[in-house]
Amino acid sequence: MRVHIATDHAGMELSTHLVKHLSALGYEMIDHGPREYDALDDYPAFCLRAAEAVAQERLQGLDSLGIVLGGSGNGEQIAANKVRGIRAALAWNLETARLAREHNDANVVGLGGRQHSVEQAAEIVEAFLAARWSEAERHARRIGKIARYEESGEIVD
Secondary structure, three states, X not given: OEEEEEOOHHHHHHHHHHHHHHHHOOOEEEEXXXXXXXXXXXXXXXXXHHHHHHHHHHHOOOOOEEEEEEOOXXXXXXXXXXXXXXOEEEOOOHHHHHHHHHOOOOOEEEEEOOOOOXXXXXXXXXXXXXXXXXXXXXXXXXHHHHHHHHHHOOOOO
């Protein structure tokens, strides 16, 4: 599985760890930066590029996923969600990581590099990557309503 990863300065240590760790587990890691530490860098461009790559590859039928990192993961997750077709979820423990995939068919996970040890964060990301979409009708229906709004602006009850 191909995994796109992006961060800002606050998540660089975690990003470096995850690239090495997940590569050793057999994931094909694509790093969207940054390449060097800059305490004044801005996460949107990095995270948007990673999310765009995930969206494009999924349109091509590939089983790609993404990881966006920052101090809290909040802004990075928000940025990723601006890309059409991306459902990015902020995960802060194993259960939220699994549920993001199983219930929401999330294709990008956001984490805070300042919120977890690298070991804890790696476990959360592994849980996200290993989980599978349940395809349950109620979850598909809800995701469909979100997609419809994304496409047309129409709110469906």
